[in-house]
Amino acid sequence: MTDQTNDRAAIEAVLAPIAAGRATVRVEGGRASIILDVTGLPDGAQNALETDIRAAAAIPGIDEVRVARTAQRVNRRLIAVASGKGGVGKSTVSANLAIALARAGRKVGLVDADIYGPSQPKLMGVEGRKPVAHDKKLVPLATAYGVPMLSMGGLVEEGQAIAWRGPMAAGALTQLVDANWGAADTLVLDLPPGTGDVQLTMIQKHRPAGAVIVSTPQDLALIDATRAIDLFAKAGIPVIGIVENMAGYACPHCGEVSDPFGKGGAEAAAERLGVPFLGRIPLDIAIRTASDVGSPPAAGNGVEGAAFAEVAGKVNAWLDTQKG
Numbered sequence: 001m002t003d004q005t006n007d008r009a010a011i012e013a014v015l016a017p018i019a020a021g022r023a024t025v026r027v028e029g030g031r032a033s034i035i036l037d038v039t040g041l042p043d044g045a046q047n048a049l050e051t052d053i054r055a056a057a058a059i060p061g062i063d064e065v066r067v068a069r070t071a072q073r074v075n076r077r078l079i080a081v082a083s084g085k086g087g088v089g090k091s092t093v094s095a096n097l098a099i100a101l102a103r104a105g106r107k108v109g110l111v112d113a114d115i116y117g118p119s120q121p122k123l124m125g126v127e128g129r130k131p132v133a134h135d136k137k138l139v140p141l142a143t144a145y146g147v148p149m150l151s152m153g154g155l156v157e158e159g160q161a162i163a164w165r166g167p168m169a170a171g172a173l174t175q176l177v178d179a180n181w182g183a184a185d186t187l188v189l190d191l192p193p194g195t196g197d198v199q200l201t202m203i204q205k206h207r208p209a210g211a212v213i214v215s216t217p218q219d220l221a222l223i224d225a226t227r228a229i230d231l232f233a234k235a236g237i238p239v240i241g242i243v244e245n246m247a248g249y250a251c252p253h254c255g256e257v258s259d260p261f262g263k264g265g266a267e268a269a270a271e272r273l274g275v276p277f278l279g280r281i282p283l284d285i286a287i288r289t290a291s292d293v294g295s296p297p298a299a300g301n302g303v304e305g306a307a308f309a310e311v312a313g314k315v316n317a318w319l320d321t322q323k324g
C-alpha cells in the first residue's frame with residue numbers, strides 16, 4: 001500500500017461518521033480532493049458539513065484540502081390538482097394530498113399557483129411569511145407538516161393577477177416550480193380554478209406528470225368536471241382520477257355520514273367519463289375549522305385525515321407505476 005492509499009483510507013475513516021457516505025476522497029501528494037454530494041441539503045447545512053469535512057480531512061501529511069460540491073439532479077414530477085370551477089375544495093384537497101403523500105414516504109413540495117385566490121399559506125399555517133431568494137432561486141417556506149411550500153401569493157399583490165393572461169401566469173409559475181426544492185421529488189400543484197387559457201398555458205408549459213380533478217357530487221353530473229378532464233386531454237396529460245369532495249354530510253354531533261345527494265353517482269360519473277375514481281371526502285365542519293387555523297386534517301390521525309390518506313394512497317400507487 002502506498003502512502004497515498006494510506007492517507008486516503010485514513011481520511012475516509014475520519015470522514016465516515018461526519019459525511020454519512022456523501023464524500024469521495026482522492027489524495028495526490030499532500031493534497032486531498034473531496035467530492036461532496038450535497039443533494040437535498042439546505043445551504044446552511046451544506047456550509048456546515050463542508051467546514052467539518054475540511055477540518056477533519058487535514059490529517060498529518062495533508063497540507064491542502066479541496067472540496068467540490070455536487071448535487072444530483074432530482075427527477076421532479078408535478079401532480080396538478082384542478083377543478084372545473086371555484087369553491088369545490090381544490091386547495092383543501094391539494095394541501096391534504098401533499099401532506100398525506102409525504103406521510104406515505106414521498107418527498108413532497110406544494111406549489112400554490114392559484115393566482116385568483118392563493119390560500120395555501122393559510123392552509124399550511126405559514127401566513128404572512130415571505131420566501132427569500134438564494135442565488136436567484138426562491139427557497140420554499142418550511143411548514144410544520146414536512147411539506148415545503150411556495151405560493152403565488154408571495155409574488156403578486158392581492159387582486160392584481162386577475163387580469164393576467166396565460167403566458168404571464170405560466171411565467172410567474174416558473175419561478176415557483178424552478179425554486180430550490182432540494183430533495184423533493186414530487187410537487188403538488190394547486191392550479192387556479194377553471195379551464196381557460198391561464199390553466200391551459202400553465203399545464204402546457206410545465207407539463208405535469210398527471211392530474212387530479214376535484215369535484216363536488218353535484219358538479220360531477222354537470223359539465224364542469226368534463227371540462228377539466230378535456231383540458232388535460234387537450235394537453236396530453238394523463239388524468240390520475242377524480243376526487244369527490246363534500247361528498248355526503250358528516251354530522252358534527254354523532255359523526256354519521258348522510259348522503260343528501262345520493263351515493264355512488266360520482267363513481268358512476270367517473271366511469272362514464274373514463275377516468276379512475278380516487279375517493280370521497282365528506283362535507284365535514286371539522287375539515288373547514290381545521291383548515292381555517294392552518295392545521296390540515298391529513299396531518300392528524302382522525303377520520304377526516306383517513307379519507308385524504310386513501311386518496312393519496314391511490315395517487316402514490318399511480319406514481320409508482322410511472323417511469324421516472
Ligand SMILES: Nc1ncnc2c1ncn2[C@@H]1O[C@H](COP(=O)(O)OP(=O)(O)OP(=O)(O)O)[C@@H](O)[C@H]1O
Pocket residue numbers: 083085086087088089090091092093114117119192193245246247281282283284285286287288289291292
Ligand atoms: N370536505 C370539506 N368539508 C368542509 N368544508 C370544506 C371541505 N372542503 C373544502 N371546504 C371548505 O370550503 C371552502 C372552499 O375550499 P377551498 O378553498 O379548498 O376551495 P377551492 O376549490 O380551492 O376554491 P378556490 O380555488 O375558488 O379559491 C373553504 O372554506 C374550505 O375550508
